[in-house]
Amino acid sequence: MSKIITLSGTDPYWNLAIEAWILEHYLSDEPILVLWQNAPSVVIGRGQNPWLETDLQKMKALNIPLVRRQSGGGAVYNDLGNLNLSLFHPSSSYPQDALGELLVSALHHFGITATITERHDVRVTKDTIPHKISGSAYRQRPHHALHHMTCLIDADLDILDTVLTPGLASEARGIRSVGAKVCNLHDLCADITIDSMKQALKIAFSERYGSASEPSLTWDHPDIQAKAADLRDHAWRYGKTPQFTWPYEQHLDDMHLQAMLTIQKGIISDIMWQTDVHEKQTELAISLLGKPAVEVLL
Numbered sequence: 001m002s003k004i005i006t007l008s009g010t011d012p013y014w015n016l017a018i019e020a021w022i023l024e025h026y027l028s029d030e031p032i033l034v035l036w037q038n039a040p041s042v043v044i045g046r047g048q049n050p051w052l053e054t055d056l057q058k059m060k061a062l063n064i065p066l067v068r069r070q071s072g073g074g075a076v077y078n079d080l081g082n083l084n085l086s087l088f089h090p091s092s093s094y095p096q097d098a099l100g101e102l103l104v105s106a107l108h109h110f111g112i113t114a115t116i117t118e119r120h121d122v123r124v125t126k127d128t129i130p131h132k133i134s135g136s137a138y139r140q141r142p143h144h145a146l147h148h149m150t151c152l153i154d155a156d157l158d159i160l161d162t163v164l165t166p167g168l169a170s171e172a173r174g175i176r177s178v179g180a181k182v183c184n185l186h187d188l189c190a191d192i193t194i195d196s197m198k199q200a201l202k203i204a205f206s207e208r209y210g211s212a213s214e215p216s217l218t219w220d221h222p223d224i225q226a227k228a229a230d231l232r233d234h235a236w237r238y239g240k241t242p243q244f245t246w247p248y249e250q251h252l253d254d255m256h257l258q259a260m261l262t263i264q265k266g267i268i269s270d271i272m273w274q275t276d277v278h279e280k281q282t283e284l285a286i287s288l289l290g291k292p293a294v295e296v297l298l
Contacts, residue, residue: 002209003028004202005217007036012043012067012078017227018219019086020070023139023146026088033102033205033212034086035198038078040064040156042163045073045137049241051293052166059163060298068237071148073137077163081155081184083194085201086148094145096120096138102208103134103151106200110189121180122149124188131183153194154186238266238294245272246297248288252280263293 005022007015015036026032042054042064050056050066053075059066078084087099095101100116107114107124114124114133122134136149160182185192206212230236243264248271250257257280262270271285288296 002030002205002212003032004205004212004214005032005034006198006214007034007219009219010037010039010080011228012038012041012065013228013231014219014224015084016043016067016069016231017224019146019148020227021219021221021224022086022088023141023144024223026144029090031098031205031209032088033201034088035201036084036086037080037082037194038067038084040077040079040159041067042075042077043067043069044075046070046240047072047242048075049244050075050238051241051244051246053164054166055163056294056298062159062163064159064163066237067231068240069137071137071139071146074135075164076135076150077155077160078150079155079159080194081153081186083151083153083197084148085151086146089145089147091140091143091145094147096147098208099147099149100134100136102201102204103149105204105207106197107185109200109203110185110192110196112185112188112192122151123180124183124185126183126188129181132180133183133185151197152182152184153192153197154184157182157184234266234292234294238292241266246293248297250284252284255280257281257284261288261293261296266292266294268293268296 015038042059044050044053097116097120100120100122103122104114112124114122116122120136121132123130123132133152134149139146245260245262248259248261258274260272261268268288268291273281
C-alpha cells in the first residue's frame with residue numbers, strides 16, 4: 001500500500017536527513033509521499049556555490065542558516081509559509097513529472113490552473129504573468145528515485161528576495177539557479193493554507209495511487225542523527241563548493257589593501273594582491289591562508 005508521511009519537525013538538516021534515510025531504506029514497490037516544512041533557511045543544490053546563489057551577509061544578520069541538500073537543482077528559501085513535498089518511487093516506473101502532476105491536480109481543487117515547465121517547475125498565472133510557485137530537484141538511486149518540490153503558500157517573499165539576491169564572485173564556478181517571478185498561492189486563493197494544501201495533496205495522491213496509509217513514525221535512528229550532523233558540517237555546506245575567487249579588502253594603519261582570494265573546498269588557498277607588495281600583506285596573508293572563507297568574509 002502507498003504511504004503518506006507528514007513530518008512534524010522543522011529542522012531543515014533533520015528533515016533532509018530523514019529524506020535521505022527513506023531513500024536508502026525504501027524497498028517497497030509502492031510510492032511514498034512525504035509532506036514537511038522547514039524553519040527559515042536557504043537550501044542550495046548539491047553542486048552550487050552559496051556565494052553566487054545567496055547573500056550570506058544578510059543571511060547571517062537574519063540568523064538564517066545555509067543548508068546544502070544532496071539532490072541537484074537551484075537555491076530556495078524555506079520558511080513556515082512554504083510546504084515541501086517529496087515523492088519516493090521505484091526508478092523503473094518513475095514518471096519525471098509525477099509529483100508536479102500531483103501538485104497541479106491539488107491546485108485544481110481550489111480552481112487554480114497550473115502548468116509544469118520544461119524545467120519541471122510549476123507555474124500559475126497572476127495578473128496575466130506566469131509566476132513560479134514550485135521548484136523541483138531529483139536524486140536517483142539504483143532502484144528508487146526521489147523527487148522533491150517546494151510550494152509557496154504564504155512565505156515571506158521580501159526575505160526570499162533579500163537572501164536569494166547574491167553578490168557576484170570573479171571566475172566562480174557552480175550550478176546556477178534560474179531566476180523567475182514568484183508568488184504565494186494564498187494571494188490567489190484565500191482558501192489555500194498549509195493545512196488545506198496538505199489535504200488537497202493527500203486527495204490527489206490517493207486518486208492517482210489508490211488508498212494510502214498514514215503511519216505514525218519516529219525518526220530517532222542513529223543513521224538519521226549521523227546524516228543530520230553531516231549536513232550541518234562546514235565540510236558539506238561550504239566544502240562542496242567548486243573553486244572560485246572573491247574580492248577582499250582590508251585597512252591596515254594608513255594602507256588600503258586589496259586582493260582576490262582563491263577559495264577551495266571552502267578554505268582560502270591563495271591570495272593575489274592588487275596593491276603593491278608590503279610586509280603587512282605578508283603578515284596578513286599568513287593569517288588568512290588556510291582559514292574558512294566564511295570566517296574571513298562574513
